[in-house]
Amino acid sequence: MRRYELLQSIVPEITNEFVICNLGFPSQELYSIRDNDHHFYMLGSMGLSSSIGLGLSMEIEDTVISIDGDGSVLMNLGTLSTIALEDCKNFILFIVDNGSYGSTGDQPTHTAKGTSLAAIAKAAGIKSSVEVPGSAAAAELKKCLGTPGPHVIVAKVDPGSPAMTPIPLTSLAIRDRFREAIKAAKAKA
Numbered sequence: 001m002r003r004y005e006l007l008q009s010i011v012p013e014i015t016n017e018f019v020i021c022n023l024g025f026p027s028q029e030l031y032s033i034r035d036n037d038h039h040f041y042m043l044g045s046m047g048l049s050s051s052i053g054l055g056l057s058m059e060i061e062d063t064v065i066s067i068d069g070d071g072s073v074l075m076n077l078g079t080l081s082t083i084a085l086e087d088c089k090n091f092i093l094f095i096v097d098n099g100s101y102g103s104t105g106d107q108p109t110h111t112a113k114g115t116s117l118a119a120i121a122k123a124a125g126i127k128s129s130v131e132v133p134g135s136a137a138a139a140e141l142k143k144c145l146g147t148p149g150p151h152v153i154v155a156k157v158d159p160g161s162p163a164m165t166p167i168p169l170t171s172l173a174i175r176d177r178f179r180e181a182i183k184a185a186k187a188k189a
């Protein structure tokens with residue numbers, strides 16, 4: 001299973017949650033599988049999906065899922081301590097761990113050589129931190145959606161991506177419709 005098939009498997013579990021998605025192929029793949037105004041696609045900033053998602057979860061009652069990559073989390077490891085300390089019950093960090101910098105050519109990351117992001121997350125203080133094979137990730141996400149977080153799910157998959165085309169939305173359009181969706185959710189709360 002690669003990231004694309006993993007995303008296909010988890011999308012049916014995501015209903016009205018807000019999703020922040022890692023830049024590059026992950027965002028293109030998520031867009032191609034399903035697009036809506038609850039998705040915020042990162043277009044350039046590597047390592048910040050978790051931080052943006054955490055910040056959003058501090059401001060709204062709805063659940064926020066950050067879909068991140070192992071390379072990006074390794075670049076911003078401090079995010080795990082911040083997630084632990086903020087202790088947001090409505091935040092899930094879903095890490096697609098393909099052991100590579102997939103969007104730039106599948107160069108191996110340290111997780112391909114033994115670094116465990118779930119163990120680091122647990123040591124940072126996030127009690128609900130698990131590593132699962134990609135095939136078990138949808139069930140794990142479903143479980144986490146039904147219990148208070150914060151949760152970290154590290155889904156292990158193979159490197160590789162199908163051919164994708166760029167997302168045909170401008171960064172401003174992505175921002176504006178996401179902002180409207182947040183406003184609507186806040187108005188309902």
Ligand SMILES: Cc1ncc(C[n+]2csc(CCOP(=O)(O)OP(=O)(O)O)c2C)c(N)n1
Nearest residue numbers: 024044046069070071072100101102103104
């Ligand atoms: C600060 C920064 N450094 C490097 C890049 C170039 N870059 C874009 S995506 C990417 C790889 C991301 O790897 P990962 O987060 O593991 O996600 P994957 O594509 O493997 O799903 C890199 C190195 C960038 N956009 N920003």
